[in-house]
Amino acid sequence: KSKKTVILTPKSGDYGVDVLSFSGQQIQLIQCKHTTWGAPCDTDVVIETINAFDNYKLRWLRNATGFVLRPGIVTNGTFTKSARILAQDRDVSCMGLKDLMDMIRKSPCTLAGIELMENKRKSSMNEVGHELKGWISKKIG
Numbered sequence: 001k002s003k004k005t006v007i008l009t010p011k012s013g014d015y016g017v018d019v020l021s022f023s024g025q026q027i028q029l030i031q032c033k034h035t036t037w038g039a040p041c042d043t044d045v046v047i048e049t050i051n052a053f054d055n056y057k058l059r060w061l062r063n064a065t066g067f068v069l070r071p072g073i074v075t076n077g078t079f080t081k082s083a084r085i086l087a088q089d090r091d092v093s094c095m096g097l098k099d100l101m102d103m104i105r106k107s108p109c110t111l112a113g114i115e116l117m118e119n120k121r122k123s124s125m126n127e128v129g130h131e132l133k134g135w136i137s138k139k140i141g
Contacts, residue, residue: 016052
């Protein structure tokens with residue numbers, strides 16, 4: 001199994017993508033949605049994610065030929081039926097609370113580990129773009 005590389009985008013001004021995950025020739029662009037009381041994500045969240053994905057492809061991933069690019073949404077809530085249908089039609093992966101909890105159980109993390117990752121968060125989209133360019137060049141070259 002390929003080692004994953006993860007980039008956390010800035011807390012604001014991230015153009016709709018919170019996490020970039022790289023594994024082998026796959027790049028996943030993930031939008032994280034925190035809901036209160038487990039409220040479901042509807043089609044508007046899927047549409048926002050698709051728009052962010054398209055924007056990233058044009059802006060920062062033009063040279064990522066040969067890579068599989070996938071949009072995804074992770075939430076602590078659920079998804080409406082219409083959101084799941086649209087996501088499936090547009091090849092957007094959806095991870096709700098149950099899947100998220102299963103993943104956390106399989107790969108437990110500590111508060112220190114979370115803090116360490118948070119400290120690696122990029123402070124600007126220029127930093128994200130620079131790291132993306134370097135990662136793609138390294139994989140292509």
